[in-house]
Amino acid sequence: MSKRIAIVEDEAAIRENYAAAFRREGYSVELYDARKPAMEAFDARLPDLVVIDINLKDDVEGGFELCRNLRSRASDLPIIFLTARDSEFDAVSGLRLGADDYLTKDISLPHLMARIAALFRRLDAMQKPQGEESRIRRGNVELDIERMTVRWDDKPVGLTLTEFWMVHALARYPGHVKNRQQLMDAAQAVLDDNTITSHVKRIRRKFVAVDPDFAAIETVYGMGYRWLSD
Amino acid sequence: MNLRRQLLLVSLLSLVLPWAGCQFIRETESALREGQKQMLSGTALAIADSLSQFPDEFSVTEVVDRSGELYGHPLSSIPLIDGYFDDWSIPPESLRTMRGVDGPISFAIGIRGQHAFLYVDVRDDRIVYSGPGANVVAEDIFSDRVVLVTGNETEITSLFDFVSEAPGSLVAINRTGDQRFAEPRILAHWEDTATGYQLEARLPRHLLGSHLGLVVTNTKSRDDPGIRSSSYSGRLPGRFAKTSPLLQSVVAGYAQPGLRLIVTDLAGWRLAQAGDASRSQPDSQTDEGISRWMRLAYSMLLEPGKEALLAEPHPSGREQQNYIAQALNAKADTSWFRSRSDGRAVVAVAQPVWSGTVQTGVVILQQGTDAILSLRNQALTRLMNFTLIATLAVVAVLLGYSSWLSLRIRRLSNAAESALDGDKVDTDLPSALANDEIGDLSRSFSSVLRQLGEYNDYLRSLAARLSHEMRTPLTIVTSSLENLDHEPLTDEAANYTARAKEGAIRLQKILSAMSEASKVEELMENADSERFNLHEALTSTVAAYGDAYPDRKFTCESDSSDVDIDGSPELIIQMLDKLAENAVDFSAPNDPISIRLSSDTKSALITVSNPGPPLPDRMRTQLFDSLVSVRDRGKDKHLGLGLYIARLIAEGHHGSVSADNIDDGVAFEIRLPVAGSRQS
Numbered sequence: 001m002s003k004r005i006a007i008v009e010d011e012a013a014i015r016e017n018y019a020a021a022f023r024r025e026g027y028s029v030e031l032y033d034a035r036k037p038a039m040e041a042f043d044a045r046l047p048d049l050v051v052i053d054i055n056l057k058d059d060v061e062g063g064f065e066l067c068r069n070l071r072s073r074a075s076d077l078p079i080i081f082l083t084a085r086d087s088e089f090d091a092v093s094g095l096r097l098g099a100d101d102y103l104t105k106d107i108s109l110p111h112l113m114a115r116i117a118a119l120f121r122r123l124d125a126m127q128k129p130q131g132e133e134s135r136i137r138r139g140n141v142e143l144d145i146e147r148m149t150v151r152w153d154d155k156p157v158g159l160t161l162t163e164f165w166m167v168h169a170l171a172r173y174p175g176h177v178k179n180r181q182q183l184m185d186a187a188q189a190v191l192d193d194n195t196i197t198s199h200v201k202r203i204r205r206k207f208v209a210v211d212p213d214f215a216a217i218e219t220v221y222g223m224g225y226r227w228l229s230d
Numbered sequence: 231m232n233l234r235r236q237l238l239l240v241s242l243l244s245l246v247l248p249w250a251g252c253q254f255i256r257e258t259e260s261a262l263r264e265g266q267k268q269m270l271s272g273t274a275l276a277i278a279d280s281l282s283q284f285p286d287e288f289s290v291t292e293v294v295d296r297s298g299e300l301y302g303h304p305l306s307s308i309p310l311i312d313g314y315f316d317d318w319s320i321p322p323e324s325l326r327t328m329r330g331v332d333g334p335i336s337f338a339i340g341i342r343g344q345h346a347f348l349y350v351d352v353r354d355d356r357i358v359y360s361g362p363g364a365n366v367v368a369e370d371i372f373s374d375r376v377v378l379v380t381g382n383e384t385e386i387t388s389l390f391d392f393v394s395e396a397p398g399s400l401v402a403i404n405r406t407g408d409q410r411f412a413e414p415r416i417l418a419h420w421e422d423t424a425t426g427y428q429l430e431a432r433l434p435r436h437l438l439g440s441h442l443g444l445v446v447t448n449t450k451s452r453d454d455p456g457i458r459s460s461s462y463s464g465r466l467p468g469r470f471a472k473t474s475p476l477l478q479s480v481v482a483g484y485a486q487p488g489l490r491l492i493v494t495d496l497a498g499w500r501l502a503q504a505g506d507a508s509r510s511q512p513d514s515q516t517d518e519g520i521s522r523w524m525r526l527a528y529s530m531l532l533e534p535g536k537e538a539l540l541a542e543p544h545p546s547g548r549e550q551q552n553y554i555a556q557a558l559n560a561k562a563d564t565s566w567f568r569s570r571s572d573g574r575a576v577v578a579v580a581q582p583v584w585s586g587t588v589q590t591g592v593v594i595l596q597q598g599t600d601a602i603l604s605l606r607n608q609a610l611t612r613l614m615n616f617t618l619i620a621t622l623a624v625v626a627v628l629l630g631y632s633s634w635l636s637l638r639i640r641r642l643s644n645a646a647e648s649a650l651d652g653d654k655v656d657t658d659l660p661s662a663l664a665n666d667e668i669g670d671l672s673r674s675f676s677s678v679l680r681q682l683g684e685y686n687d688y689l690r691s692l693a694a695r696l697s698h699e700m701r702t703p704l705t706i707v708t709s710s711l712e713n714l715d716h717e718p719l720t721d722e723a724a725n726y727t728a729r730a731k732e733g734a735i736r737l738q739k740i741l742s743a744m745s746e747a748s749k750v751e752e753l754m755e756n757a758d759s760e761r762f763n764l765h766e767a768l769t770s771t772v773a774a775y776g777d778a779y780p781d782r783k784f785t786c787e788s789d790s791s792d793v794d795i796d797g798s799p800e801l802i803i804q805m806l807d808k809l810a811e812n813a814v815d816f817s818a819p820n821d822p823i824s825i826r827l828s829s830d831t832k833s834a835l836i837t838v839s840n841p842g843p844p845l846p847d848r849m850r851t852q853l854f855d856s857l858v859s860v861r862d863r864g865k866d867k868h869l870g871l872g873l874y875i876a877r878l879i880a881e882g883h884h885g886s887v888s889a890d891n892i893d894d895g896v897a898f899e900i901r902l903p904v905a906g907s908r909q910s
Contacts, residue, residue, distance in 0.1 A: 011702055017709035024716055084701040086745060088752045105705035106738055109712040192742045194749040197800045201758075221803055222771030 003120060006030045006047035008038045008066060009082075010057045014105070018051065018082075021109045022116075035062040039069065046074055049119060052099075054083040054090065064097055071098035076126070078119040082112070088198055101161045103189070111188045115161055122148045122161075138171050139229040141216065155210045162187045163203050170217065174229035177220045200225060233639070237632035244624040248617035255609055256533050259575075263599060266577045267564045274562075274581035274595045277484055281493060281593060285585035287474040288495050296497050298461060298468025300326070300442045301547035302341040304503075309340070313421025313428045315349050323545035325351070330459045331448040332426065337461075339442070341472050346435045350376050350446065354426035358449045358456075359394055366393045367403050367412050372449050372456060376429050379443040379467045386466065387439050392429055394420040402431065413437075443467025471499035471547070478502040490543075492594040493583070498549045498558055501591065535568035541576045541596055549594065554580045557592040575599040638668050646675050689855075693871065694748035697741040704741065708734045743871060750801065750875050754882040757798040761905050764793040764802070764834055765827060771803050772825050775810050781819040784810075788827040793834045794905040797883045802902075805879035806836070808872040809898050813840035816896065833885075834904050839897035845889055853889050876900070 005027045009015040012033070019029040030047060032038035034056050050070060056062035067079055081094045086104045094102045100119060103112065125134075125146035134146035142151040148164045150157045159167060169178055169186035183199075184191050191199070200217060207214040216228050231239075306319040315322065318340060325336040333353025340347040352374070360366045360373040371393070378390040390413065391403040400420050404413035418431035443466075449456030462468045474493075478501075481491045485505035493502040544550060556563035557580030567576045578596040582589050641660045649659070659679070661672040711731050719727065765788050772786035795802075806825075813823045817840040826837040845853065852858045854877035858870045873887075876898075880887040885902035 011706065013706040014702070014709060017706065017713050020713050021709070021716075024713075084698060084705070086698075086701075086749070088749070088756060105701055106742070109709055190738070192746065192749070193804065194746060194753055197804075198753065219799060220770065221767040221799060222774030222806075 002026055002028045003048040004028045004030060005116070006032065006038065006042070006050045008032045008035070008050065008056065008063065009053045010034065010055070011053070018109075018112075021113065025113055025116075027116075033057070035059055035066050038066060042070065042073075046070075046077060049078045049080070049116060051080050051082050054081060054085055054094070064093065067094065067097045067099055076123070078123060080115070080119070082107070086195075091198075092202075095160060099160075106190045108190065111190075114188050118148065118161055121146070136172065138174050138227065139216070140211075141167075141171050143168055143171060152207055152210050152214070157206050157210050159203065159206060162189060163199060163206070166199060167203060170225060170227040174227045177224050177226045179224035183224070233636040234629065234632040237628050238625070241625045241628040244621050247620060248613065251613040251617055255613065258609075260533065263566055263575060263577055266597060266599060267566070267579060270577055270579040270595050270597055271562065271564060271581065274579045274593055277481075277491065277595070278581045278583045278593045281477070281480065281583045282585050282590070284476060284480070285588075285590050287477045287501065288583070288585070288590035296468075297463060298443060299497060299499070300339055300444070300461060300468060300470050301499050302339050302346060302470060302472035303547055304473045305340040305342040305347065308342050308345070309347060309430070311417045311419045311430050311432050313419040313430045315351070315428070315430075318347075318349065321545050324547065325349075326461070326546065328444075328459055328461055330354075330446060331457050335446050335459055337444055339470075341435065344435050345432050346438055348378060348429070348431040348433070350429045350444065351423075352376070352426045352429070352446055352448070354448055356450055357422060357427055358451060358454075359396055361452070362395050364395070366391075366395070367410055372452050372454055374427070374449055374456070375447045377445040377447070378433075379445055380437070380439045380470070381441045381466060382439050383441065383466075388437065390416060390433065390437070392418050392420070392431060394427075397422045397427070402433070438470060440470060441467045442470035469497075471495060471497065471501075473503075474501045478504070488598050490594075490596040492543060492549065492596075493591055494549050494554070494558075494594065495591045496558060496589065498554060498592070500543060500547050500549065503543055535566050535575060538567040538569035538574060538576050541567040541578055549592075551578075551580075553578060554592060554594060556580065557582050557594070560589050635668075638664075642668065642672055642675065646679070649679050691748075693744035697744040700737075700741055704734060704737055708738070747871055747875055747878060750804070750878050751882075753801060754798070754879070757801060759796050759798065761794050761796050762799045763791075764795050764836075764902075765791045767799050767803060768806070768825065768827055768836070771806055779810075779814050782814055782817065783820065783822040785822060785824045786827075787824065790827070790829050793827065793829045795834060795883070795902050796905045797902070801879045802883070805876045805900065806838075808876040809838040809900070812872055812898070813838055813842075816840060816842035818842075829904060832904065834902050836900040836902070837897055839892060839895055841895035843896075844891040845896055854887060
């Protein structure tokens with residue numbers, strides 16, 4: 001049985017385009033153009049993954065509302081924000097509400113597909129017992145490639161998919177400088193410099209929340225970042 | 231010329247006030263003077279009428295030859311017969327002079343009561359006395375002598391010889407007809423002086439006839455008959471004019487304070503004189519009260535007249551003023567004089583005296599304009615004070631007003647200028663509530679500035695808003711194209727979609743560049759400030775530029791390796807990226823691009839310079855604004871946001887960025903406060 005993806009998007013053309021792409025990948029797709037019909041449908045049955053636009057017609061923050069509502073009902077339901085709003089503030093708000101990823105509409109369809117696939121893969125991996133072989137350990141950090149989770153000093157660090165891929169790219173070869181383009185490719189996203197800067201900043205903050213002395217990500221001025229392994 | 235000077239100049243117009251006042255005073259004075267002249271003319275006419283009863287007193291009715299006439303000055307006291315003039319009661323100017331051999335001979339004849347007095351001052355290089363023992367009475371001895379010649383219209387009746395044996399008293403010789411005798415009734419004194427001698431004599435008046443002459447003989451030795459100097463030129467001596475006691479008493483009857491009466495005969499000799507025109511009250515305070523200041527004012531402001539001293543009776547005894555000369559020619563005339571020293575004016579009237587149809591003389595009336603003077607004095611003083619105060623007040627008020635006005639305008643202009651300086655347009659201008667034209671100006675300035683501010687805000691947010699609005703339609707395009715990839719397409723169609731995709735990607739890049747500025751602003755708001763070494767960041771960044779732009783020579787100089795600043799290193803480097811990008815864009819391959827860091831205790835200065843075309847002057851200040859590019863067409867995809875972002879970052883770090891043309895290129899300077907220099 002194919003995975004069911006719900007798309008809540010008020011722009012019909014985009015909605016249909018995404019739907020076509022998802023269907024081509026074998027997913028079944030449910031389309032909603034506003035919060036209310038979506039909520040009614042979700043009350044009846046939750047989909048396997050939800051792609052939400054923040055701005056839903058006149059409902060400016062409708063996507064956030066929807067996300068909060070869904071998260072309260074299903075803690076492990078993958079939720080992706082796909083929006084035209086690229087401000088840092090919106091991204092932080094969206095992720096705080098429990099979204100698994102916050103994507104701007106710049107993202108190409110193949111990249112989007114990769115992310116969706118990754119999310120489903122993670123969901124599947126979560127249900128399987130943890131496999132040692134999928135883990136990489138570099139000093140204090142431990143990456144679980146299958147589940148796409150990170151542990152620092154054996155404490156979990158909650159990263160989004162993009163953040164995980166960036167940490168993965170850095171920590172895999174400690175000491176190597178990864179430039180912005182490389183990080184962008186790793187995260188499978190078209191990101192500008194500032195967005196990468198904000199991502200790195202957010203990642204650091206998440207690690208610092210676990211370990212106040214965290215300093216493993218070093219900025220190499222003018223070049224990029226590298227993972228320091230002690 | 232600024233406003234204040236202009237108004238000051240205009241305020242000088244208030245000086246017209248005193249001028250008009252003075253004109254008024256002049257007019258008034260002149261009118262009063264005319265009135266006084268009229269009145270005086272009437273009086274003079276009446277007096278002339280009354281004097282016509284005494285035709286005999288005016289000795290002559292027709293004068294043929296005036297040159298030899300002598301005048302007997304009325305003396306107010308009896309002089310001592312001592313050979314000196316200093317006790318005569320007439321001024322030295324009254325002395326007549328005539329040509330002498332060794333110099334001018336001056337003399338005067340005075341009359342007091344029944345006596346006539348003679349004074350002669352003779353220049354004589356060598357005095358020849360008659361010598362002791364000579365019988366001067368009987369014989370003709372050559373010696374220096376003075377001879378008084380008297381007679382009537384037709385003949386000489388007597389000669390009085392003054393011959394001296396030695397200095398001192400002498401006895402005059404009376405030669406009447408054929409008789410020669412020492413005249414005991416004549417008292418005379420001969421006094422030698424350094425230049426000659428002086429002779430003073432007193433003789434009974436009745437000895438002198440109607441004609442009188444003076445002859446001085448100067449000899450050089452006893453053998454020399456000498457050379458005669460004479461007061462008359464013809465055969466007979468000139469007429470002897472003298473005051474008339476009768477006329478004098480008549481005239482004295484008309485005298486009144488402040489009025490002078492003079493009666494002259496046809497030749498102008500004073501026959502009678504009474505009164506004084508100079509002042510009505512001899513001891514009024516006017517003389518003392520007149521300050522130099524007032525004197526100056528008089529001379530500057532009042533209508534100048536002839537000098538008042540000229541109005542005084544002529545010391546020679548003969549009146550020769552123009553208006554008198556007119557009257558002597560049977561035409562009544564008036565004149566007026568003003569004293570330079572106290573501004574006093576004297577009005578004078580000359581009126582011919584007739585006896586039947588024959589003119590016998592002239593009566594002259596002179597009156598001081600004391601009444602007018604005091605009136606004018608007061609008026610003038612008040613006028614001066616008032617106008618001075620008024621003028622000063624007007625000037626002060628105008629000056630103050632203009633200062634205030636120009637201050638307001640200057641404030642407004644400064645405010646209007648500085649309103650655009652900052653990032654935000656400040657639309658609060660001074661004088662906005664004023665109800666006048668400046669208020670209007672201020673309000674219209676404000677509204678213009680407000681519109682400008684709105685426009686600026688609009689421009690600033692335009693990029694971000696535009697990119698946001700365009701993202702959705704662009705997504706429709708890209709996602710459609712990507713879906714199209716999965717449809718079976720002919721090769722042609724695949725080409726087209728590939729091109730469309732290329733275009734879409736480029737659009738996307740443009741959009742993300744446009745939203746970069748707002749991202750940077752956002753980042754700056756959320757950025758955690760950390761202290762980092764600018765020198766290290768700079769050197770490693772510049773090293774990276776070498777790889778990024780292999781066809782430019784990047785150099786990094788730094789005068790200190792220990793420059794810490796507070797801020798976000800990523801942003802600072804982003805700012806540097808923008809400047810480096812800009813430098814690369816404007817330079818040619820293989821051009822050196824130098825990045826220098828210098829610092830002092832307060833600030834760090836990063837200079838990025840590159841060879842290239844200079845910046846146009848008009849763009850220098852706008853260079854760092856949003857959507858401003860100095861680039862020529864050709865290099866598209868440049869929106870003029872790079873330098874704007876550099877500025878945003880610099881200003882976000884409390885620094886500043888500026889651009890300047892240098893010798894052979896352009897230099898951009900970023901000034902950032904070093905760590906610890908800012909108290910926050």
